[in-house]
Amino acid sequence: MESALNQLKKFTVVVADTGDFNAIDEYKHPAPDKRRKMESALNQLKKFTVVVADTGDFNAIDEYKPQDATTNPSLILAAAKMPAYQSLLDQAIKYGIAKGGTEEEQVAHTMDKLFVSFGLEILKKVPGRVSTEVDARLSFDKDEMVAKALKLIALYEEAGISKERVLIKLSSTWEGIQAGKELEEKHGVHCNMTLLFSFAQAVACAEAKVTLISPFVGRILDWYKENTDRKSYEPHEDPGVISVTKIYNYYKKFGYSTVVMGASFRNTGEVKALAGCDLLTISPGLLAELSQDHSSITEMLSEEKAKACDLKKIHLDEKDFRWQHNEDRMAVEKLSDGIRKFAADAIKLETMIKEKMLSVKNGQ
Incomplete structure (x- = not known):
């Protein structure tokens, strides 16, 4: 202006x-x-932090030029409803039918193919990696999560994409974290631990040596607004920002290899308050706001600041993890709620696929 x-x-x-x-x-x-004119807040942010697009919409990726992109069942469901992406859905359905088996097996093949097809298109537009999520309904079954992850990786490799360009997203349950550990150690598959709300989850992920965690900022804020008398927070007081800052500082202070990708933002203030975090995955709406914002961005998180923090290193076995996570009411409620919501959207996507599959089989 x-x-x-x-x-x-x-x-x-x-x-x-x-x-x-x-x-x-x-x-x-x-x-x-x-x-x-001062450069945009988005471009300034990119100097401190790897920006990841939290979307399945390729057009948004083209516009904001993120390094990586991440998807989940809710995002894929939304994208699959858009006319622009019907061809991907149609191709996945043909693949599922061709694989044969029961209707449930055909739907499962279609879902896997659809998730990977979106990932393949995204990888044409980002220089880095795409995150593809394992079905949330498997969140408490380590072996099934590992099997599903390896199937997704196989589909990427069949399409000529190395597993180095893919992050497998797993729920940060104890079983999910152990699945991540096995995938990293035994199969060289990089994992992105999602639905992470508690410090206990973050510690367990670091000890499992997974590649990346996605602690949720906005959903933590949502819980505090819903369950306390306080309805507004400045960015530096935001409980989600405080949680991610503590996790980042703990990882850097003690030299863990796992990196932190802040996720689930409700406003640009939260994003700016975490400038300097390893990665931030941001929705197209907030990317648009940041691209039009020309205020100055300051690096808030750094390894140097982290080293000076007064934090003690801890170790968590399964019983310690379950107890400490259980003591955090917000984290318990948001983890279970997140799993239910992702599962519900996966079911909606399956229903859409079944209807379209029936039309194809009937020659409509």
């Missing part, structure tokens, strides 16, 4: 109240660097 001074000159003769010739020159003919 044009400066207030230049707008004022349209309505009023502006007189400099000064004897300083330099000041007169400056405000009559601003220096080139003062005329130049």
